[in-house]
Amino acid sequence: MKDELMTTRQILAELGGVSRRTFYRWRELGQGPAAFKLPNGELRVWRSDFDTWLRQLEAAA
Numbered sequence: 001m002k003d004e005l006m007t008t009r010q011i012l013a014e015l016g017g018v019s020r021r022t023f024y025r026w027r028e029l030g031q032g033p034a035a036f037k038l039p040n041g042e043l044r045v046w047r048s049d050f051d052t053w054l055r056q057l058e059a060a061a
Helices: 007-014 020-027 047-060
Strands: 043-046
Touching: 007 020, 043 047
Parallel strands: none
Antiparallel strands: none
16 A cells, blocks of 8 residues: 555545644644645645554544
């Protein structure tokens, strides 16, 4: 399975109802998935990193 880069919009759609501001706040607090900025300033997250982050949240719940 090939890993893919996810946009912030895709991440928010998968999280279902989380606002953009909340997502960016999680990142500021170090609680969001690992991400990096492209030269144009947009964030990208590897699908595998996003899935790992979600599994960690489930395990902690």
